[in-house]
Amino acid sequence: GAVVSQHPSRVICKSGTSVKIECRSLDFQATTMFWYRQFPKQSLMLMATSNEGSKATYEQGVEKDKFLINHASLTLSTLTVTSAHPEDSSFYICSARRAQETQYFGPGTRLLVL
Amino acid sequence: KNEVEQSPQNLTAQEGEFITINCSYSVGISALHWLQQHPGGGIVSLFMLSSGKKKHGRLIATINIQEKHSSLHITASHPRDSAVYICAAKIQGAQKLVFGQGTRLTINP
Numbered sequence A: 001g002a003v004v005s006q007h008p009s010r011v012i013c014k015s016g017t018s019v020k021i022e023c024r025s026l027d028f029q030a031t032t033m034f035w036y037r038q039f040p041k042q043s044l045m046l047m048a049t050s051n052e053g054s055k056a057t058y059e060q061g062v063e064k065d066k067f068l069i070n071h072a073s074l075t076l077s078t079l080t081v082t083s084a085h086p087e088d089s090s091f092y093i094c095s096a097r098r099a100q101e102t103q104y105f106g107p108g109t110r111l112l113v114l
Numbered sequence B: 001k002n003e004v005e006q007s008p009q010n011l012t013a014q015e016g017e018f019i020t021i022n023c024s025y026s027v028g029i030s031a032l033h034w035l036q037q038h039p040g041g042g043i044v045s046l047f048m049l050s051s052g053k054k055k056h057g058r059l060i061a062t063i064n065i066q067e068k069h070s071s072l073h074i075t076a077s078h079p080r081d082s083a084v085y086i087c088a089a090k091i092q093g094a095q096k097l098v099f100g101q102g103t104r105l106t107i108n109p
Helices: none
Strands: A004-007 A011-015 A017-024 A033-039 A047-052 A067-073 A076-081 A091-098 A111-114 B005-009 B010-014 B019-025 B029-037 B043-049 B052-056 B061-063 B069-075 B082-090 B095-101 B103-109
Touching: A004 A091, A011 A017, A017 A033, A017 A047, A017 A091, A033 A067, A033 A076, A047 A067, A111 B052, B005 B082, B005 B095, B010 B019, B010 B082, B019 B029, B019 B082, B019 B103, B029 B069, B043 B069, B069 B082
Parallel strands: A011 A111, B010 B103
Antiparallel strands: A004 A017, A017 A076, A033 A047, A033 A091, A067 A076, A091 A111, B005 B019, B019 B069, B029 B043, B029 B082, B052 B061, B061 B069, B082 B095, B082 B103
16 A cells, blocks of 8 residues: 655654654655644544645644644645644654545654653 | 444454444545554554445455444454554545544454
8 A cells, every 4th residue: 555654753852842743655646644643542633634735724723833734745744843842742643645545644753742 | 422433442352253343423424444553553544435345354344324334344353453443434525534532452362
């Protein structure tokens, strides 16, 4: 199946710093990418939907100025957590989809903010 | 009530048993996904269904559109099948998925 990668897989940062997470579709062009976060023992929560070349659509309650999403190409989307705080510690997962096909999920990035 | 409900929430079985995980939804959908999440966190897309039945190895997924119900079956279960299984519905006219709460499956040797 199609492959989606995320980098880094794990990051620890100090409170107040910004962290960038990359999501790449390795063997297909993704017209749409999705960013999720997941708290322990909970299901995935959609943060935003990103279409290449246009602004991301954020879900209700997700601060767009805090979680900056850039989908600059058909194979790369980035999520930047700005001025991170301990409550931003979570597991962040991206997925990528081409046309009307299935979503392919990345391996996730575990963020710990100290 | 969630739009997508899974049952059971937790399931423990012995190696070799036939496993069934159920998913019911209350909204109109264009497709239903079954996903597998291992303890490390990575998610694998197992199936995307819009009708009927699909099979891949020991995994079988079925969907009944009229009854708004889908099942994931695992035949000859193995400890490596231990994971969280999640059903996710693609809502008609929308891009996003609505996720069930997941079923934590443990297969003991």
